[in-house]
Amino acid sequence: MEPLKHECGIAMVRLRKPLSYYHDKYGTWMYGLNKLYLLMEKQHNRGQEGAGLAVVKLNSRPGEEYLFRERALGSNAISEIFDAVHKSFHAYSAEQLSDAAFASSQIPYAGECYMGHLRYSTTGKSGLTFVHPMIRRSNWRAKCLAICGNFNLTNVDGIFQEITSVGQHPRNMSDTHILLEQIGHRLDREVERLFCLSKGQNLKGMDITHFIEERIDLSNVLKTCSGFWDGGYVMCGVTGSGESYAMRDPWGIRPAFYYMDDEIIVTASERPVIQTAMNLPAEAVQELMPGEAILINSNGVPRIERILEPKQYQACSFERIYFSRGSDQDIYRERKALGYLLSDRILRSIDYDIQHTIFSFIPNTAEVAYYGMIEGIDHYLDERKIRTIRENPHMSETELREVLAQKVRAEKVAIKDIKLRTFITEGNSRNDLAAHVYDITYGTVTPGVDNLVVIDDSIVRGTTLRQSIIGIMDRLQPKKIVIVSSSPQIRYPDYYGIDMRKMREFVAFRAAVALLQERGMEHILHESYQKALELRKQNFGEEVENVVKAIYKPFTAEEISDKIVDILKPEGVRAKVEIVYQSLEGLHEAIPNHPGDWYFSGDYPTPGGAHLVNEAFINYMEEDLGK
The missing domain is CATH 3.40.50.2020 (Rossmann fold)
Known part of the structure; x- marks a missing residue:
């Protein structure tokens, strides 16, 4: 009878076509943004202390921003962050806003990769600093990382010791900040591995960037990091170059569901929110199995891969x-x-x-x-x-x-x-x-x-x-x-x-x-x-x-x-x-x-x-x- 503060909610949308496709078929290039809003609003029950979203734009040029984030605190946070996004559109004319090609290259939050999060504090830590998504920036798009999740890890101190042992200096002891540094460090190593391969092929300039972004494999990153994680979790992330993932703990403690077709890939914490947002029957929505991750490359091609061997199944009854x-x-x-x-x-x-x-x-x-x-x-x-x-x-x-x-x-x-x-x-x-x-x-x-x-x-x-x-x-x-x-x-x-x-x-x-x-x-x-x-x-x-x-x-x-x-x-x-x-x-x-x-x-x-x-x-x- 007294409300509990509990699991957070996650929502991810990956568009598999150019924005012009959705503008022509559905009447707006905001199709992905609108779906993200629905997925988050339908999970409002999962987080009333704060909310945030991140958007990655794939068609940006050097010198232009490609990773956008908006966060807010309070029970009205979902409305506030989407209001802020739409207010940013006021800087553009009606003609520009109706031009999907222009939006794709110039308008903030007009991207192909969307991530949303609803937060309930599980550790007593509050404030905008602790609202997901968290972002780690770099001059390399592939090294930029935004993460969010529905999780609580029991061994944050151990992960802290692991990442500091290799020279990192986290500025915060919250589990999300520690994970951001741990995953970000392994992402750096993955990019550097591919950089060395590109140099071995005598590539130069932007050819190196394209080589890395076409080949980066987030499963390598997750397999290296997740062996240290003790707890229940659904971890989500997207890089600045458009690779994304959602991974479930090997015990299946926290829930995760997904849907994919040739237009869109959607992930959320609950099945019915995907059904409602996408107008689907229950059988069309799949459950991500324990230890598995849905991995999507920069071209929008998905695959399901086992990252950790499943443990004794312990999906949360509460x-x-x-x-x-x-x-x-x-x-x-x-x-x-x-x-x-x-x-x-x-x-x-x-x-x-x-x-x-x-x-x-x-x-x-x-x-x-x-x-x-x-x-x-x-x-x-x-x-x-x-x-x-x-x-x-x-x-x-x-x-x-x-x-x-x-x-x-x-x-x-x-x-x-x-x-x-x-x-x-x-x-x-x-x-x-x-x-x-x-x-x-x-x-x-x-x-x-x-x-x-x-x-x-x-x-x-x-x-x-x-x-x-x-x-x-x-x-x-x-x-x-x-x-x-x-x-x-x-x-x-x-x-x-x-x-x-x-x-x-x-x-x-x-x-x-x-x-x-x-x-x-x-x-x-x-x-x-x-x-x-x-x-x-x-x-x-x-x-x-x-x-x-x-x-x-x-x-x-x-x-x-x-x-x-x-x-x-x-x-x-x-x-x-x-x-x-x-x-x-x-x-x-x-x-x-x-x-x-x-x-x-x-x-x-x-x-x-x-x-x-x-x-x-x-x-x-x-x-x-x-x-």
């Missing part, structure tokens, strides 16, 4: 639960299944009293799971009607109508009423205002008689539940409030793109610690802390034990859920409160093709994840408990 657009046909089906599979446990929690229960959802991202939950309750109710009729074959028409009239009571009981502004939410006023983020629909619940079931997609910190949701639900005076999470208990930080990194942020962790303290089992905390200190000495690339698992091991999921209720239930709430979580088994039944569940299970797909969760636990013990 991507399906929460982050991606629900308009994807598979994600829609999976989210419904998550709700459907919870129906039995929900029925038990309300003692099967459907007649006196209201079903609803908060927030809007939980709506599809809500439909699945209603289907599950409906299915149970239909079976109960059939059983009642079979057991009473001689019931009167009135009695029969009473049985058939039984319905699931579905209502919109909560409405997001205001958006808190930071200038009025500081200090003591924040908690008071947070209680009014949602408002309720009065008259939907019979006081003291009805249960109220509200489904959410996930519960991480529980802040909004404690400060707002439970309290306003209680105003309706239900007999019982059942909060349902379509995902399992989120117990562990993510280190592959989602901004939840500190142990104290997880209400499930706080509940487990509270149970240890209540039951005189605090020694488990201290033993796990000592073990984490020992494991800290091991090489970062080595597999290590996740010591935080020991904190949860003594307790059942139900015990932790009950303690979460104790933590989150505000004083003065009269209704009984229960929280029902999805099980790990239910998660994998609903989402069988995305097994990455480290948020819930603690089974990190890469060595870096376990190292970092142990480090987070050390920080918790030393900072929160004052060790």
Whole structure:
């Protein structure tokens, strides 16, 4: 119920024809720019802290700019950057703007290679400096590089050491800046390799440039660099001479999709955005496989190449639960299944009293799971009607109508009423205002008689539940409030793109610690802390034990859920409160093709994840408990 800062979104467009072709066929040479806008706007859900685009113009002459970039901060960043691009066109006459050949050579942002990015901060670093694309410039077009990505690397320090060992001096320690220098350095070496080959063929002048740009192979660059990367990622890049790539991590943690025909090549983080932007059926859009890259040369010729051997498949399940657009046909089906599979446990929690229960959802991202939950309750109710009729074959028409009239009571009981502004939410006023983020629909619940079931997609910190949701639900005076999470208990930080990194942020962790303290089992905390200190000495690339698992091991999921209720239930709430979580088994039944569940299970797909969760636990013990 509290929004997470999470994976970024990427969008790339490569035109395979001259701009005049699109002007003649589609009525504008801005065809590629317009497609980029659609791809970015349809992924607005993936980044509301900033956005940027880069464009490479292939038909520039020496002395003319060929790599253009625009970036902006804030939730309106997409509109701002495209407004800025179109404002740059005001310098040209209507005749010039309608001339595709003139645009191709003279007008900024009129290019063939487009890259877009939507940013959510995953590391707490903010400001325009950290908004993608990042650019590394050179007097050689082939050495110029713009990169962006949907990623978080766990071993930035190791990559930093690797690139500084060869003499580089990065000016920033963010993972994107480090990657820019690492990839840029290898790109320099690739260009220099081809330069030596050209000299061996006695080429001179611009013939050397053309020789390099026609032969540069970004797979060499990626294969050399990516062996150092630990994390979940989709890396994208374009050079000043028009070579481009998009590469997916070998575990398949982060998603990437593409479409290509003889006019255009499109890459994005989500399948339905490509379907919408290009008006395509789902089967026309392909998924980039783990460890693969789509590589496009300066002539616009694409190929798919395996850069790294695929590892154990660990595609992110939380991507399906929460982050991606629900308009994807598979994600829609999976989210419904998550709700459907919870129906039995929900029925038990309300003692099967459907007649006196209201079903609803908060927030809007939980709506599809809500439909699945209603289907599950409906299915149970239909079976109960059939059983009642079979057991009473001689019931009167009135009695029969009473049985058939039984319905699931579905209502919109909560409405997001205001958006808190930071200038009025500081200090003591924040908690008071947070209680009014949602408002309720009065008259939907019979006081003291009805249960109220509200489904959410996930519960991480529980802040909004404690400060707002439970309290306003209680105003309706239900007999019982059942909060349902379509995902399992989120117990562990993510280190592959989602901004939840500190142990104290997880209400499930706080509940487990509270149970240890209540039951005189605090020694488990201290033993796990000592073990984490020992494991800290091991090489970062080595597999290590996740010591935080020991904190949860003594307790059942139900015990932790009950303690979460104790933590989150505000004083003065009269209704009984229960929280029902999805099980790990239910998660994998609903989402069988995305097994990455480290948020819930603690089974990190890469060595870096376990190292970092142990480090987070050390920080918790030393900072929160004052060790």
